[in-house]
Amino acid sequence: MKRLRLPTRLFVTGTGTGVGKTMVSAILMAGTRGVYWKPVQSGLEEITDTQWIQQVTGLSDRHFQPERHRLRQALSPHASAALDGVRIDLADFELPDPAPFGHLIVEGAGGLLVPLNTSDFVIDLVVKLGLPALLVASSGLGTINHTLLSLDQLRSRNVPIAGVILNGPRNASNRAAIEHYGRAAVAEIEPQARISSGLLAQLFALNFREEI
Template identity: 45%
Template structure:
């Protein structure tokens, strides 16, 4: 299975969820656009926590900023055509920020997702404001005809949030991940994927889980 992980915002838990997916579903990890290299990149974080295979980024920029701006600071620009998926059957691809993050020349992360033609898991939180952010993200993905197997709620459990996203977003909340007191390889390992997540991922084109 090959899947793209986006989120409703930056810092929402995309890397943690991606690492967790790689660990439990035996996937490689790929972060095509990394803006900000310190204290460590997302690929380095994943490698440290789950030791799966990580593929080199297509673009790495020093500034922890929107990719369109981080690229400009280094006199570069991003070309979607230069971003090629690693040819492996099991892959988790992590976006940068959320779906409308600018990549330059009028393109956004949504254009990259469309070009990569992968189904998308949306990572959302249970914080106040998440319903609006999650529904907007789902609407943007749907507007481009991008398949969304479902949402993963991260960093706190809330059945009300899950139910409301399902009711208003027309999608499934596949997993609720708690706020971990400590984020380590073993706490990530102990979080079991739900039956709903396993089923959704096994239905993705490109093979079962």
């Protein structure tokens, strides 16, 4: 099992929506007890990503930075913001200081080419914040293409890549392909039946080592 070297501050992105960015962020939060920030939350009807991570880790409010934009509909931010009569601007976002908790975990919305407004995308927010990216992808069929496209996008904008997390049933062939063609370090998170803070901390210890 390979463990990914974890930078103290990073942006958790994904190949798309629902691939496990919040699950991976919860693992990072349980392991580091750092600060979590979801700059743009689209959809307020269900439990938000911040609330879910707070619930499963049991960490206090001090570990959670408020979202900068809370949009009502669970749509792409550009569309959800338009419905709320808001314009998202890159200038709205300022990197929080994670002191005294050390680590900062920022979770994006959807994937890298999700639009925030008429001209900027999530990748522009990653670049503006100046963070390395951890890419979460599903482990199954279709993931090679999505993952390689996302890695290309990060490289074309000179974003350092902390690694790829393949989330789902283990798939040795997909893993090997992403390591080879994507030239990235890969770790794997299997489906978990019951999620607790202890389990999340265990998954952290198995898959990450902290940067010194």
